[in-house]
Amino acid sequence: MKRVGRIVALYRAINGTTAVSEPQHRMSMAAQYSTSSNKFSARYNWLFNNLLTDLSGRTATHAVAGTMFFSVAATTLTEEVHAKEAVPIELRPKELVLYQYEACPFCNKVKAFLDYYDLPYKIIEVNPISKKELKWSDYKKVPVVMVDGEQMVNSSDIIDKLFEEVRSADSTSDPDEESKWRKWVDDHLVHMLSPNIYRNTSEALESFDYITSHGNFSLTERITAKYAGAAAMYFVSKKLKKKYNITDERAALYEAAETWVDALKGQDFLGGSNPNLADLAVYGVLRPIRYLKSGKDMVENTHIGDWYSRMESAVGVSARIQA
């Protein structure tokens, strides 16, 4: 009973909800959770979104070996070399700290931006259950960024504010087109992730294996979250499919990928010869799933792979520094 209580507490904490009833065992808890929580929005919880991530750059050297292999191979095969945007030192924030979950797509969106603009940042990995690293803040989601002592929240707002400070005057990107596609990322693309990565038991376990081994979990939380989380999210992803009118999740993911490729209109990036904020947003959100089964399927079955490889090369190594 005590053990079950702990699992429930874990779930309440992870999902930010108190709507979960006391379960009799893990599977019934998972099923109950999926039917009792009504908040299936972008906020639903980090578990939908927490996947394989950060496969390029300095931090990637610690990533799964097989994953690294793919990253390196992709970069090596890309002949063009796309440089990062250089931000003059006087425009860079003095201190930037990102509170994140390693596999959260919204956090990865911010990281793609920081890496591309080479803005050094420290990372504080938040424990999704206790959230003790965020005790000081009223905002209880991630990402949260502290920029020279100022708190910034909500991934798109964070990027907007930072971009305002660092952008070069000669930016050639069409602002309407760019914001249209950034909105598409938040309103559409991000909702393709969970139904795909939790679509069956083996993919749900693959996802949770990564999440629990890369997030800030205690040993007990890690073991509990891996199996109970995978089971719960399997059911939740079915509910999400309904909510977003998705009948075939893979087809929907492929369609989104092709929609994005069409938007490029044959250019290297939506921004033309360099990525703009929409390129960085799509890349950031897809980065966590790229080397999971769903991401591999997406690259094999659509035309997004070349653009993705160009983005890997453009974003380059992580600008993360030691906290």
Ligand SMILES: N[C@@H](CCC(=O)N[C@@H](CS)C(=O)NCC(=O)O)C(=O)O
């Ligand atoms: N609109 C927000 C969404 C942020 C969000 O939903 N983050 C998830 C993690 S992927 C979260 O913190 N969920 C609440 C929780 O874990 O309790 C953004 O773009 O930053």
